[in-house]
Amino acid sequence: xxxxxxxxxxxxxxxxxxxxxxxxxxxxxxxxxxxxxxxxxxxxxxxxxxxxxxxxxxxxxxxxxxxxxxxxxxxxxxxxxxxxxxxxxxxxxxxxxxxxxxxxxxxxxxxxxxxxxxxxxxxxxxxxxxxxxxxxxxxxxxxxxxxxxxxxxxxxxxxxxxxxxxxxxxxxxxxxxxxxxxxxxxxxxxxxxxxxxxxxxxxxxxxxxxxxxxxxxxxxxxxxxxxxxxxxxxxxxxxxxxxxxxxxxxxxxxxxxxxxxxxxxxxxxxxxxxxxxxx
Amino acid sequence: xxxxxxxxxxxxxxxxxxxxxxxxxxxxxxxxxxxxxxxxxxxxxxxxxxxxxxxxxxxxxxxxxxxxxxxxxxxxxxxxxxxxxxxxxxxxxxxxxxxxxxxxxxxxxxxxxxxxxxxxxxxxxxxxxxxxxxxxxxxxxxxxxxxxxxxxxxxxxxxxxxxxxxxxxxxxxxxxxxxxxxxxxxxxxxxxxxxxxxxxxxxxxxxxxxxxxxxxxxxxxxxxxxxxxxxxxxxxxxxxxxxxxxxxxxxxxxxxxxxxxxxxxxxxxxxxxxxxxxx
Numbered sequence: 001x002x003x004x005x006x007x008x009x010x011x012x013x014x015x016x017x018x019x020x021x022x023x024x025x026x027x028x029x030x031x032x033x034x035x036x037x038x039x040x041x042x043x044x045x046x047x048x049x050x051x052x053x054x055x056x057x058x059x060x061x062x063x064x065x066x067x068x069x070x071x072x073x074x075x076x077x078x079x080x081x082x083x084x085x086x087x088x089x090x091x092x093x094x095x096x097x098x099x100x101x102x103x104x105x106x107x108x109x110x111x112x113x114x115x116x117x118x119x120x121x122x123x124x125x126x127x128x129x130x131x132x133x134x135x136x137x138x139x140x141x142x143x144x145x146x147x148x149x150x151x152x153x154x155x156x157x158x159x160x161x162x163x164x165x166x167x168x169x170x171x172x173x174x175x176x177x178x179x180x181x182x183x184x185x186x187x188x189x190x191x192x193x194x195x196x197x198x199x200x201x202x203x204x205x206x207x208x209x210x211x212x213x214x215x216x217x218x219x220x221x222x223x224x225x226x227x228x229x230x231x232x233x234x235x236x237x238x239x240x241x242x243x244x245x246x247x248x249x250x251x252x253x254x255x256x257x258x259x260x261x262x263x264x265x266x267x268x269x270x271x272x273x274x275x276x277x278x279x
Numbered sequence: 280x281x282x283x284x285x286x287x288x289x290x291x292x293x294x295x296x297x298x299x300x301x302x303x304x305x306x307x308x309x310x311x312x313x314x315x316x317x318x319x320x321x322x323x324x325x326x327x328x329x330x331x332x333x334x335x336x337x338x339x340x341x342x343x344x345x346x347x348x349x350x351x352x353x354x355x356x357x358x359x360x361x362x363x364x365x366x367x368x369x370x371x372x373x374x375x376x377x378x379x380x381x382x383x384x385x386x387x388x389x390x391x392x393x394x395x396x397x398x399x400x401x402x403x404x405x406x407x408x409x410x411x412x413x414x415x416x417x418x419x420x421x422x423x424x425x426x427x428x429x430x431x432x433x434x435x436x437x438x439x440x441x442x443x444x445x446x447x448x449x450x451x452x453x454x455x456x457x458x459x460x461x462x463x464x465x466x467x468x469x470x471x472x473x474x475x476x477x478x479x480x481x482x483x484x485x486x487x488x489x490x491x492x493x494x495x496x497x498x499x500x501x502x503x504x505x506x507x508x509x510x511x512x513x514x515x516x517x518x519x520x521x522x523x524x525x526x527x528x529x530x531x532x533x534x535x536x537x538x539x540x541x542x543x544x545x546x547x548x549x550x551x552x553x554x555x556x557x558x
Contacts, residue, residue: 092371100394104448110396115379116389154433169383171375
């Protein structure tokens with residue numbers, strides 16, 4: 001290999017570390033847990049992106065306004081009224097309160113939907129037997145990684161809520177887990193990317209009722225076995241499917257663990273279940 | 280003057296143009312007017328910042344939720360419930376729909392509160408005879424102009440709603456006119472800044488009921504005369520006071536005019552009332 005190629009390889013391998021960290025509703029619904037999580041997030045050095053889901057507030061507001069929450073197969077049907085509510089709650093109330101707290105702790109956060117900066121452009125899910133309403137589906141071109149990098153290079157830490165747009169003026173409700181993994185895949189071309197799902201359990205458990213039954217590491221082969229043995233429960237399946245797809249597409253590792261344990265990363269300790277690719 | 284000083288002066292005078300454009304509730308409440316305005320905003324070349332107020336949606340949502348809007352001297356009292364509503368409506372619903380439309384037209388907008396990027400830090404208004412609640416007051420250090428410049432240099436167009444923060448995790452409701460003028464003053468150190476207030480009238484009118492009675496230009500001396508003659512009505516006074524303060528602090532000019540006429544700027548035509556400093 002000649003000198004030029006060597007240099008080139010150095011440049012390609014000399015990528016900065018990036019953590020993409022997703023928190024779910026259970027962290028958001030408890031103000032003390034959220035406070036501690038955002039402190040730990042701030043302590044983590046280097047490039048990082050926060051992605052957050054909804055929580056109970058959207059459902060509560062819908063109920064107060066007399067708008068019935070419609071669910072099919074565990075997914076919320078987003079009619080126009082529900083879209084208004086999630087835009088208010090996810091994009092306004094939750095996102096901006098998270099940003100204000102991050103700023104308090106010293107993270108120079110900017111709260112975002114996928115419409116901001118045209119960072120995440122999706123397509124409205126086609127109507128088949130079910131009309132999901134204003135729900136955005138991602139594809140491999142949805143994320144504008146270069147534009148997100150420009151924002152981070154300027155010194156800002158993105159905090160995404162689970163709303164995207166179609167590029168034609170329409171906001172769309174989009175699953176936060178999917179946003180996190182799509183961001184991780186797209187940004188793994190520019191960064192050594194670790195994707196972290198923080199939730200209210202210690203990680204992937206052998207016995208869902210036993211927090212001490214944590215599975216510390218899973219590779220694709222073990223994942224197939226765990227599925228066959230029906231050890232992994234239904235709610236975890238989409239999260240793990242997303243995770244292994246992300247790893248297959250260049251993400252360094254995926255961690256699924258308890259939000260309270262995020263601080264372990266700063267102390268170079270492991271936590272939760274680590275998904276890796278041994279292939 | 281020697282060569283170095285000449286160079287220095289060139290650098291100081293060679294500032295880029297910046298337009299800071301504020302739209303009020305009457306533009307936001309009419310979707311066709313808003314659509315046209317955002318198209319005209321996009322057509323305007325160079326650096327620009329959008330600032331938007333509220334509109335009827337916040338009041339309507341309050342009423343639906345049974346939260347009474349409390350007003351003292353024409354100002355909304357922001358209790359904790361009202362703060363939640365304006366954070367949802369201004370920071371979420373209105374701001375993100377504006378951003379989605381701007382992106383549709385080709386403006387690379389990012390929707391912001393003052394908490395995002397720590398761009399606008401205010402102090403909760405002290406309680407005197409009136410407790411205004413969660414309202415943020417600005418001072419000369421509120422705006423982080425260098426940080427806003429970094430965002431614009433990275434290729435993004437800021438779109439601010441009328442919410443700020445205190446830097447200690449608390450969001451605060453803040454008058455949009457005041458935000459616009461404070462941004463203009465702070466950024467006039469870095470840009471040749473023109474501040475534009477777009478609303479539903481042609482500008483400052485001699486007779487409030489006659490749209491053809493537009494006053495095309497006002498300097499501070501004429502402003503004093505117009506106030507003495509009580510030609511300028513009460514609702515216009517804070518806007519003009521803000522404007523002349525901004526001009527005294529380095530803003531090049533302030534234009535007050537109809538939102539439908541913003542396109543005139545792109546065609547190098549004047550519109551509305553132009554406030555200048557002849558001193």
